[in-house]
Amino acid sequence: MNATPIIKSPHLILASASKSRSRILSAVGISHEIIPANIDEARVKVKLIETDSDPATVAKTLAEMKAQKISYLHSNSLVIGADQVLYYDDEMLNKPINIQDAKEHLNKLSGRNHTLLVSTCIFLNGNILWQFTDKANMEMRLLSESYIDWYINEIKEQVCETLGAYRIEGLGAQLFSSIEGDFFSILGLPLLPLLKELRNHGVISA
Amino acid sequence: MNATPIIKSPHLILASASKSRSRILSAVGISHEIIPANIDEARVKVKLIETDSDPATVAKTLAEMKAQKISYLHSNSLVIGADQVLYYDDEMLNKPINIQDAKEHLNKLSGRNHTLLVSTCIFLNGNILWQFTDKANMEMRLLSESYIDWYINEIKEQVCETLGAYRIEGLGAQLFSSIEGDFFSILGLPLLPLLKELRNHGVISA
Numbered sequence: 001m002n003a004t005p006i007i008k009s010p011h012l013i014l015a016s017a018s019k020s021r022s023r024i025l026s027a028v029g030i031s032h033e034i035i036p037a038n039i040d041e042a043r044v045k046v047k048l049i050e051t052d053s054d055p056a057t058v059a060k061t062l063a064e065m066k067a068q069k070i071s072y073l074h075s076n077s078l079v080i081g082a083d084q085v086l087y088y089d090d091e092m093l094n095k096p097i098n099i100q101d102a103k104e105h106l107n108k109l110s111g112r113n114h115t116l117l118v119s120t121c122i123f124l125n126g127n128i129l130w131q132f133t134d135k136a137n138m139e140m141r142l143l144s145e146s147y148i149d150w151y152i153n154e155i156k157e158q159v160c161e162t163l164g165a166y167r168i169e170g171l172g173a174q175l176f177s178s179i180e181g182d183f184f185s186i187l188g189l190p191l192l193p194l195l196k197e198l199r200n201h202g203v204i205s206a
Numbered sequence: 207m208n209a210t211p212i213i214k215s216p217h218l219i220l221a222s223a224s225k226s227r228s229r230i231l232s233a234v235g236i237s238h239e240i241i242p243a244n245i246d247e248a249r250v251k252v253k254l255i256e257t258d259s260d261p262a263t264v265a266k267t268l269a270e271m272k273a274q275k276i277s278y279l280h281s282n283s284l285v286i287g288a289d290q291v292l293y294y295d296d297e298m299l300n301k302p303i304n305i306q307d308a309k310e311h312l313n314k315l316s317g318r319n320h321t322l323l324v325s326t327c328i329f330l331n332g333n334i335l336w337q338f339t340d341k342a343n344m345e346m347r348l349l350s351e352s353y354i355d356w357y358i359n360e361i362k363e364q365v366c367e368t369l370g371a372y373r374i375e376g377l378g379a380q381l382f383s384s385i386e387g388d389f390f391s392i393l394g395l396p397l398l399p400l401l402k403e404l405r406n407h408g409v410i411s412a
Contacts, residue, residue: 183389
């Protein structure tokens with residue numbers, strides 16, 4: 001996790017408060033500044049859903065809104081935006097707001113498949129340079145109430161850090177019978193396509 | 207990484223010296239004892255290849271040999287064995303023995319696809335209970351000599367910890383243009399199928 005930064009130029013900003021996204025970039029030696037966009041995501045999501053936007057449009061729009069807002073405020077910096085959307089059937093789940101909410105999330109996801117969409121983009125001076133959306137199919141085991149209680153008691157407030165109330169890189173892997181998709185995308189950032197784009201722009205060494 | 211162990215019974219042994227495999231088990235709360243089998247893997251591999259064994263047979267045989275050896279020595283313990291094989295065309299690569307060897311590995315893998323096979327099994331009292339083999343397709347970017355030198359200088363002796371001389375969970379992700387396969391399998395252990403089997407045997411809570 002302590003690789004020498006291989007950023008060449010220019011300044012790179014991650015317009016996201018996600019610790020997981022920042023950890024992914026740091027692990028591959030990409031130094032970056034974290035400047036969360038602090039937009040009212042829940043409100044934007046409601047509006048998008050009211051206008052019949054599909055989950056991919058929601059993820060893409062939110063990622064772009066975050067990156068664009070920060071990009072306008074920081075000229076000549078490349079700004080990475082990203083957003084994840086979790087859905088099954090007609091329902092989308094937002095990040096749990098507390099432990100009780102996380103418990104309800106796990107009860108909803110238990111014994112069924114859900115989809116995790118991740119969208120990422122790069123902005124420069126308010127203009128979009130690149131956008132990419134990836135998808136993972138997640139199959140959660142049928143979990144008993146007592147198992148969910150045990151799980152939440154183990155990971156505690158970390159249960160509120162992800163949309164689905166799981167930490168797939170830790171104990172959360174225990175919740176799943178099958179996972180199909182890119183691990184980095186599940187953690188919040190489609191890393192390999194993003195690295196390719198940063199190389200294309202000469203931001204990191206090739 | 208500090209989840210409470212959820213092992214119920216019996217004693218679980220990992221017959222592998224791989225730090226990565228032990229880390230994966232610990233991260234999902236599986237307490238285990240590490241007892242490497244210390245068999246002469248290179249010699250066994252040569253013999254298997256001489257008898258025209260395919261890569262999957264090599265991985266499966268080595269995983270089983272390790273688990274069986276430890277299983278005979280530790281009765282009534284479940285013993286996990288595992289082995290990885292890296293190959294492309296007709297060539298298999300063993301773990302680099304030193305920095306120079308790692309450099310040759312990366313030169314061979316640069317700009318081409320290779321396959322990572324991982325085989326795992328569970329033994330009890332010398333008998334096999336379960337076996338599973340998984341496969342990942344890895345596409346490495348075309349790397350310059352100077353990039354390989356820079357990379358090896360960054361991760362140093364860690365470059366000798368994996369078959370392909372990369373640490374995919376860290377800076378090694380920078381080497382790839384595409385990865386298709388389960389992340390845990392690439393790290394050395396097909397985790398979800400293994401957890402399912404441990405649950406089926408009542409070893410961990412369901």
